[in-house]
Amino acid sequence: MEYLLTSDQMKLLDNNTIDKIGIASSVLMEKAALSVVSAIDEECANAKNILVVSGIGNNGGDGIAIGRILHLQGRQVRIVVIGDRQHSSPETKKQIEIAEKYNIKIYNTFDKNEYNVIVDSVFGIGLTRSVEGQYKKAIHFINQAKGFKIAVDIPSGISADTGKIMGCAVKADLTVAIAYKKLGHVFYPGAQYCNRIKVADIGVYGADEICFNFSYNKKDLDKLPQRLNDSNKGTFGKALIIAGSNNMSGAAYLASLAAYKMGCGLVRIFTPLENREILQTLIPEAVLTTYDTKQFSHKSLEDAIAWADVINIGPGLGMSDIAKQILETVLKKHKCPLVIDADGINLLAKYEQLLTKNQKNIIITPHMKEMSRLSKRNINDIKNNLIENATEMAKKYKLICVLKDSRTIVADYNKKVYINQSGNNGMAKAGSGDVLSGIITGLLAQKMKPFESAALGVYIHGVSGDEASNLNGCYSTLARDIAMNITRALH
Numbered sequence: 001m002e003y004l005l006t007s008d009q010m011k012l013l014d015n016n017t018i019d020k021i022g023i024a025s026s027v028l029m030e031k032a033a034l035s036v037v038s039a040i041d042e043e044c045a046n047a048k049n050i051l052v053v054s055g056i057g058n059n060g061g062d063g064i065a066i067g068r069i070l071h072l073q074g075r076q077v078r079i080v081v082i083g084d085r086q087h088s089s090p091e092t093k094k095q096i097e098i099a100e101k102y103n104i105k106i107y108n109t110f111d112k113n114e115y116n117v118i119v120d121s122v123f124g125i126g127l128t129r130s131v132e133g134q135y136k137k138a139i140h141f142i143n144q145a146k147g148f149k150i151a152v153d154i155p156s157g158i159s160a161d162t163g164k165i166m167g168c169a170v171k172a173d174l175t176v177a178i179a180y181k182k183l184g185h186v187f188y189p190g191a192q193y194c195n196r197i198k199v200a201d202i203g204v205y206g207a208d209e210i211c212f213n214f215s216y217n218k219k220d221l222d223k224l225p226q227r228l229n230d231s232n233k234g235t236f237g238k239a240l241i242i243a244g245s246n247n248m249s250g251a252a253y254l255a256s257l258a259a260y261k262m263g264c265g266l267v268r269i270f271t272p273l274e275n276r277e278i279l280q281t282l283i284p285e286a287v288l289t290t291y292d293t294k295q296f297s298h299k300s301l302e303d304a305i306a307w308a309d310v311i312n313i314g315p316g317l318g319m320s321d322i323a324k325q326i327l328e329t330v331l332k333k334h335k336c337p338l339v340i341d342a343d344g345i346n347l348l349a350k351y352e353q354l355l356t357k358n359q360k361n362i363i364i365t366p367h368m369k370e371m372s373r374l375s376k377r378n379i380n381d382i383k384n385n386l387i388e389n390a391t392e393m394a395k396k397y398k399l400i401c402v403l404k405d406s407r408t409i410v411a412d413y414n415k416k417v418y419i420n421q422s423g424n425n426g427m428a429k430a431g432s433g434d435v436l437s438g439i440i441t442g443l444l445a446q447k448m449k450p451f452e453s454a455a456l457g458v459y460i461h462g463v464s465g466d467e468a469s470n471l472n473g474c475y476s477t478l479a480r481d482i483a484m485n486i487t488r489a490l491h
């Protein structure tokens with residue numbers, strides 16, 4: 001698990017370390033600089049010619065310290081400071097003085113030499129406005145130059161809070177994030193500009209006390225529900241998947257397959273009669289309860305709801321009047337956790353009265369368009385403010401909102417926000433979302449708590465997609481490959 005900080009949170013932790021713990025700012029800067037030097041040694045051990053491009057804030061101070069250390073190691077280094085040195089931060093002034101005492105010249109112009117490595121330390125988390133003038137020129141110079149580009153903390157020009165480009169930004173080959181990753185390292189386009197990221201431990205800690213945004217990695221798979229040896233299919237939960245409509249059986253198949261692959265004990269698909277044969281052929285492990293759309297029996301629906309340990313409603317369900325009645329009944333009668341996906345969400349958007357403010361144990365999994373229908377906001381607004389929109393929805397209805405995008409957000413009504421970093425563009429294909437809803441359902445069936453199921457489910461879905469794309473390539477990955485590769489994701 002890793003925390004993803006805002007720039008204010010990072011500054012607070014830096015200041016706490018300096019003021020309350022008593023580690024001097026120059027010590028932190030030296031550690032940050034040494035971490036970047038180690039990264040240069042690991043990545044480009046033979047780099048002889050190095051250009052450091054610094055600003056006048058503390059990110060620039062890091063850069064000057066890096067330049068000094070590399071120079072003292074005997075490498076050819078040119079340090080260029082952009083901006084008026086008279087206005088440098090106190091730390092950066094000190095770094096200039098130290099460098100000059102070692103007879104290291106500090107320049108304010110570029111030369112025509114070619115460099116093996118370019119260190120970008122123009123702006124870090126202190127960037128507050130659009131990049132213009134000499135700073136813009138410097139960033140363009142870095143981007144067009146040859147050589148391996150290492151960004152100190154975050155590529156200059158990327159907002160540490162949003163990942164947005166503030167006018168222009170350095171395209172790094174490697175980013176050394178100081179102390180913690182920030183939101184801007186993870187959200188696009190920032191994530192793409194960072195390229196690979198290494199996190200440098202400089203002795204600044206405490207994110208667990210102030211930060212509610214987090215992400216998972218492979219180690220978090222140890223959160224998976226335990227599998228008892230003394231068990232039977234009932235132990236691992238009964239999932240009711242209310243999915244599919246006439247001519248739409250694939251979504252029910254994918255969600256059910258994913259729930260089983262995730263470890264669920266028994267899956268029952270509730271679907272129209274027309275889907276019986278195809279689903280029994282595609283997934284014989286599932287039990288089917290079918291309904292006649294012309295003569296709908298509420299009794300069999302209510303029996304199925306009472307039977308279930310978890311319900312997933314919506315994939316391929318359609319928007320018919322019967323679909324609406326089914327959702328209404330499920331919302332009224334369910335006592336177990338409920339995942340609402342796809343047309344389930346579209347129905348909630350169309351019939352606003354269905355979703356009351358006292359929902360319990362509900363996870364909704366909208367993609368951008370579904371979220372736009374549900375929240376009546378435009379997609380750009382949602383995409384530009386993923387965390388805020390997901391959190392607002394979660395708070396409004398006291399539910400868990402899985403807002404799906406290339407960086408999916410899971411928000412609950414208690415401030416916690418999971419931000420997903422697994423997955424790839426091979427997953428941008430019809431049916432991927434059905435697989436996700438099945439994975440979350442499978443975890444809920446094994447009695448995992450709703451927020452945990454949603455966050456870990458999103459993570460596992462992405463890793464399964466990564467495994468699938470590694471095998472099939474991004475172009476040719478299908479949703480069913482994601483479901484089949486849950487196997488590899490978990491082992």
Ligand SMILES: NC(=O)C1=CN([C@@H]2O[C@H](COP(=O)(O)OP(=O)(O)OC[C@H]3O[C@@H](n4cnc5c(N)ncnc54)[C@H](O)[C@@H]3O)[C@@H](O)[C@H]2O)[C@@H](O)CC1
Pocket residue numbers: 014015025026028029032055056057058059060062089122123124125126127128129130131132135152153154178202
């Ligand atoms: N002692 C500390 O607080 C530590 C700070 N560290 C480094 O310090 C960085 C943060 O330093 P700062 O807070 O000084 O911030 P930055 O160095 O990121 O830049 C802030 C400076 O840039 C100016 N600025 C902001 N946007 C601008 C724009 N668009 N055009 C022109 N000027 C602009 C600000 O007015 C300020 O002078 C971190 O990213 C990290 O690299 C690390 O050395 C670790 C310890």
Ligand SMILES: Nc1ncnc2c1ncn2[C@@H]1O[C@H](COP(=O)(O)OP(=O)(O)O)[C@@H](O)[C@H]1O
Pocket residue numbers: 342367404405406407408422423424425426427428429430431432433434435436461
């Ligand atoms: N470029 C991408 N990077 C990572 N994950 C992606 C990408 N594109 C799509 N996904 C994931 O794939 C899923 C797509 O879901 P959705 O749009 O609901 O598909 P469908 O409705 O066709 O089943 C989401 O979980 C989303 O996060």
Ligand SMILES: [K+]
Pocket residue numbers: 059120121122123124151152153154155156
């Ligand atoms: K930088």
